[in-house]
Amino acid sequence: MARTIEDIEQLDLENLPDEQLRTLQNRIREIINRRVQSQLDEYRLMAREAGYQLSLFKIGEEPERRRGRGERGRQDQRRGPLPAKYRNPDNPAESWSGRGHRPRWLEAQLAAGRTLEELEIKSP
Incomplete structure (x- = not known):
């Protein structure tokens, strides 16, 4: 198994079949996800010990709305003109x-x- 960057760079990725490249890509993604999850778990624990709650969301994804008026609140802001007083x-x-x-x-x-x-x- 390749253990250094030099060993990995020597792999002939260009000539690997697509299926093997996808398998390699999936394996790399899984390893990275596990590492990221491990770090997140550590940060959540540290936050909890400090009295905070850590919540994350992906870029382009809206965070969960727990308070406020949500969609209805946005509609209320777009009311028509008020009658003259x-x-x-x-x-x-x-x-x-x-x-x-x-x-x-x-x-x-x-x-x-x-x-x-x-x-x-x-x-x-």
Whole structure:
């Protein structure tokens, strides 16, 4: 069995049949996976002893969602516009839902002495 890099480099891999190359490739993959798993087990043990939990995921794979609102939360973020709560009496086309920054027309109305209650849209 080859034991050094030089011995491995001397193998005539080009002339090996595909099936033997696949077998060799699978064996190498298994050995690497065992080594990686062994290291992960060590890291998990160290993390557990320190009071942490180690969880891994593959690149391109989403981590498990344990908390939060998940998919429903994303849909909630994409809601449509809110109904207007305040309207500009000088220009009825301008309104404000009451969320976010105050529009300039509202600041101007407040500076002119009006109150939010006066600008509020009264429901019928």
